[in-house]
Amino acid sequence: MVNNELEELLLQRHKDVTLFDFEGKQVPCIIVPGKQFDDVMKVIAGKPVSVETNLNILQDGLGHVFVRITLQFSYGNIEEKFLIYANEAVDFFEALAETALLALSSPSSQYGSSNVFMIQLPKPERAQNALEIIRKGLHK
8 A cells, every 4th residue: 555545544444443241252343423323223123134244354565454344234225334444453353253243333322232233244254364364464
């Protein structure tokens, strides 16, 4: 990545990620702006929904790693994208690889107890492979 590209990606990154305790395990959580979270929940609430989760890794070979998380909901034609700067969130991806769970929550929620949408990754090995790529990219 050229410096301009790196700066552009840093400006686009989603900084609101956290971990919360769920039954003794740390679950990675993306904090979605309130209205955006509410809009998604209004469409999918009470519906049987699956979420295709893709992790696209961008790296520059100089130790900067970004992950574009794309969530495609099976109901409501909803697609959400989040660009996470892995350098700042390695623990997020470690928890994702360990639990194969991803949570979405609003900023006004109490993480892990209210207004949380949990996604079970159907192929946990993808998160584990992504973590390996992230770790290798960070140490270049």
